[in-house]
Amino acid sequence: MSEALAKIQRQIQWNRLIAVVEEQAQTMIRTAFSTTVREAGDLSAGIFDLQGRMLAQAVTGTPGHVNSMMESVGHFLAKFPAETMQPGDHYITNDPWLGTGHLHDLTVVTPAFRKGRIVGLFANTAHIIDIGGLGMGPEGRSVFEEGLYIPIVKCFDRGAPNETFFDFLRAGSRTPVELEGDVYSLCACNDAGARRLVEMLDEFDMDSLDPLAEFIFDSSLAATLEEIRKLPQGTYRAEIRSDGYEAPVTLQAAMTVEEARIVVDYAGTSGLSTRGINVPPAYCRAYACFGIKCVVAPEIPNNWASLSPFQMQIPEGCILNAPRPYPVSVRHVVGQLLPDLMMGCLHQAVPGRVNAEGSSALWNPPLRGGAQVSGQAAEVEDFEIITFNSGGTGARPGKDGLDGIAFPSGVRTMPVEATENVAPVIFWRKELRPDSAGAGRTRGGFGQVMEIGAKGDAEFAVNAIFDRVANPPKGREGGGEGAAGWVGLNDDNGTPLRTKGFQVIPKGRRLLLKLPGGGGMGDPASRDPALVKRDVADGLISKQAARELYGVEV
Known part of the structure; x- marks a missing residue:
């Protein structure tokens, strides 16, 4: 096959991959119990290689979910290596520091198998109505007050539900039917993605996703670096204020544009709160990267490689770097201001795009x-x-x-x-x-x-x-x-x-x-x-x- 024809085929495979993950997301929307998922689309869905690197995300979903979920799959693999996974396994957590920032988000990871061999991982996240505790709000003084804390565990083992897990899950929520139904929905949507992926691999006679992953990562990184090089280099500063809880919160950023990366330093940002407006660092990175990408490289696919040049320096003790067990239930109240903060910096460099x-x-x-x-x-x-x-x-x-x-x-x-x-x-x-x-x-x-x-x-x-x-x-x-x-x-x-x-x-x-x-x-x-x-x-x-x-x- 000629090099030109190979590139055309890779592009077709990329388009198919987007269709796979979008069907994954739409399956969740059609089967979800929580109105937050089926009506609002507060979710994310994506496909990952066996190293935990995100290849593609569904069009449907939120940056806070998908960009922080991008980090979470690596945590799943650290506990359950890919070589130990079996067909029908599903893994779950709502750990705010290993998932997407608060207990109300469930993240499920599922392996995909072809001819008895693991070929990829599907992950998704969804915001559920209730996880027990004080309920979604800022009143908690630690994450332990905010709801049922689920470590990374198997919720399905070779297709069989983990009944002990589901017993704990139902007992810990005000809406047990909806919560259990949502877990089944999340697993079903990953299964749908896995089935479509196998069909795609069969059609193109592909034994592995690795060649396609290399094409996606190399193309995305090169395109992102090209866009960064178009920016005027320098350091740009901005500030934004939030109402906070006990006192107003100030978010400060110094964004340094270099030849091959953009680095954001949050020195000067307010310290931690005693209430649940704190932001875990993965959620900070998720929305900050999104704000940068909207301006710098909006047309480039969102994946592990295209996000890698955007780097964050978040000081310890800062409200954007909450450690366990600080309360984080409504981390979005502060975290969703970060794109405005990023645009405040970029307005000084490319004002016509902000x-x-x-x-x-x-x-x-x-x-x-x-x-x-x-x-x-x-x-x-x-x-x-x-x-x-x-x-x-x-x-x-x-x-x-x-x-x-x-x-x-x-x-x-x-x-x-x-x-x-x-x-x-x-x-x-x-x-x-x-x-x-x-x-x-x-x-x-x-x-x-x-x-x-x-x-x-x-x-x-x-x-x-x-x-x-x-x-x-x-x-x-x-x-x-x-x-x-x-x-x-x-x-x-x-x-x-x-x-x-x-x-x-x-x-x-x-x-x-x-x-x-x-x-x-x-x-x-x-x-x-x-x-x-x-x-x-x-x-x-x-x-x-x-x-x-x-x-x-x-």
């Missing part, structure tokens, strides 16, 4: 009700649910930001009907929030207004995990800030609630959320007046804001 700051961290209220909140006075059945929602994204250099869209996590907004179908809650309002977008030549995306109650306006509770309230998203190049978020009750006084922590919504009241908007890009006075008038006509910008922010009379 967005303004957005709402960034998801607004995903965990809701709980029934006897576990109200005791014998409960008026609704026990429930535990979480719903994913987002504010606006930051303005882009040539386009407005996106409204109510999750960036950087990439999860879908959950339909209210799906949540109302599985829990006794009612979403009385879910609409775009006028005047929440940061003004600019291109404006930010709009946040949302949400009003949530229990059926019959019964008492229920929220475990608040919100940010961007005291520190709204900033604009760039003269663009305005996005509107700050707000959390409170729907009463006449507009009673505010804490942005983080477990709080009871009293009978007769509802939870009111005002999600932040994205920052603007450029001088608002340079915005096309026709676009301003369009937003006023659509009810997104008030006439007063049009006049005061843009100088446009409507």
Whole structure:
């Protein structure tokens, strides 16, 4: 076979591999019990070589999951070497330091066999509704309070379920049926990927993935290094602030662009928290790498090789380098600000390729009700649910930001009907929030207004995990800030609630959320007046804001 024909065949095989892992992810979505997976797509799926290096990831999934899962397969292999694995084996953990950052994420690794020989590994991660403990929220003072801690163990041994494991799993959760069902779903999706991989290997008469892996890694690394060499070398610094829990949190980064790598040093970042907003280092690397890659090499496939030039120096004692057993349940509240921080650095090097700051961290209220909140006075059945929602994204250099869209996590907004179908809650309002977008030549995306109650306006509770309230998203190049978020009750006084922590919504009241908007890009006075008038006509910008922010009379 000629070299040119071989390259064409490798490209075809690469495309097939993407189809394999996407079917892997879609199988999970179709079979999952948790609404977080089947409705929001809060998951990752990928294929790895026998050294634990990620070859390809599914299109469906989140950077926080897939980029930290990329590290986790190596931990599985350290405990269960590839040569000891058998067909039908499935391995699982939710260890935040060996998986994807908190106990609510289950990671499953499964070997794929062809003709009795192991040829690859499939891995996936999914966010589940409940893992026991205090529930998803920042209140824990150690990881041991945050839920059931699963070390790397076999959940299936040669196709047979580990009944002892499943006994512990069911006993440790408020939603045992959903949790057990999700584990079966994760194993099924890896099996689907393994079957498709074997079909692909048979079709191309391949005994090993190694030649294809070498092609993928060499091509991806070379392309990434080529993009890095286009950047002006130097050190660029940025800072961003989070609302924090006990006190505000400052994230600092010094990004050094060299000829063949980009190194980020987080010296100066705030220290560890006593509550669950701490970030395990793998999760820090996951979102920081994603933020860099979005700007530097967005078209290059995401795999072990293309991420390897992005290196992190995270000081010990820093909130981005939480050690065991620090609480980490809502590590996303801080971790999802990292792409904005990376873009703050890169804006100094390639300003035309960077967005303004957005709402960034998801607004995903965990809701709980029934006897576990109200005791014998409960008026609704026990429930535990979480719903994913987002504010606006930051303005882009040539386009407005996106409204109510999750960036950087990439999860879908959950339909209210799906949540109302599985829990006794009612979403009385879910609409775009006028005047929440940061003004600019291109404006930010709009946040949302949400009003949530229990059926019959019964008492229920929220475990608040919100940010961007005291520190709204900033604009760039003269663009305005996005509107700050707000959390409170729907009463006449507009009673505010804490942005983080477990709080009871009293009978007769509802939870009111005002999600932040994205920052603007450029001088608002340079915005096309026709676009301003369009937003006023659509009810997104008030006439007063049009006049005061843009100088446009409507």
